[in-house]
Amino acid sequence: MLLADGIHAVITDRHGGVSAEPYTSRNLGGAVGDDFDAVLRNRHDTAVELGVDPARVVMMRQVHGRDVRFVTEPFGDDPPPLDAIYTTEPGLALNVLVADCAPVLLADPVARVVGAAHSGRPGTQLGVVPALVEAMATRGAEPYQMVALIGPAACGLCYEVPAEMREDVARVVPEAWATTRQGTPAVDIRAAIEAQLHKANITDIRHDTRCTIETPDLYSYRRDSRTGRFGGFIWLDV
Structure with a gap:
C-alpha cells in the first residue's frame, strides 16, 4: 500500500513462506527456534515480492526499549539492540518484527523521512x-x-x-487502561500509541485494527507461545 505519495508500507502475514510447523509458514523472526535457512529464504522471498532489494532491508535486534538510530544501510548479521530506526535513503526498507506488539510505521512525505518502531507494552511505556x-x-x-x-x-x-502492571502503564499513558471481555485487567497498547502520536502533534493516524490474538492469519506469542514473527515494512520510492 501507499502510505503517502512515494512511500510504501506493508504488513505481512504468516502465509506464503517455507517454514514448517509450528512456524507455518512466512516466519521472518530469526530468534524463535525456527530453522534459520527457512527464515533467510522467507526474508529474501518477501523482499522480492515487495519489490525491494533483499540486500537493502534493515532489521533490528529488538529489546523492548526506546533506543532509536538513523540508518543508511543494513546492519548485517549482528544488528544492534534497537526498537526504532529511520532513514532518508530511497529504496532502503525498514523492518519491524512482531507477534502481539505493535509495528508502528511513520512517514513525512514532504521531508522524505520514514521510520519504523517496535512498540509493545514495555516500549510503549518507555515512549519508543x-x-x-x-x-x-x-x-x-x-x-x-x-x-x-x-x-x-x-x-x-x-x-x-x-492489575499492578496495568496501573504502571496507565500511570505513564492513561489511555492504556483497559479491561478484557472477562472483566480482568488489560492494557490497550493501540490506544496508548495513538494518544502518544496525538500528543506529538501527528493527526493523520491510520490503523490495521486486527488483533493478533484473535487473527489466525497472524502470529501471536500470547496465543501460541512457540510461534513466528510477521513484519511491518516501510520504504521510500527510489
Missing part, C-alpha cells in the same frame, strides 16, 4: 514512538505533516495483565 518522532524531526520531519500506521497488535479486550 515519541522518541522516534523526535529523532525524525532532527532530519527535517514535521509532525503536523507526518502519517502514521499502527499495525496489528494484541487488542485491549484480549491483552490481559496483572
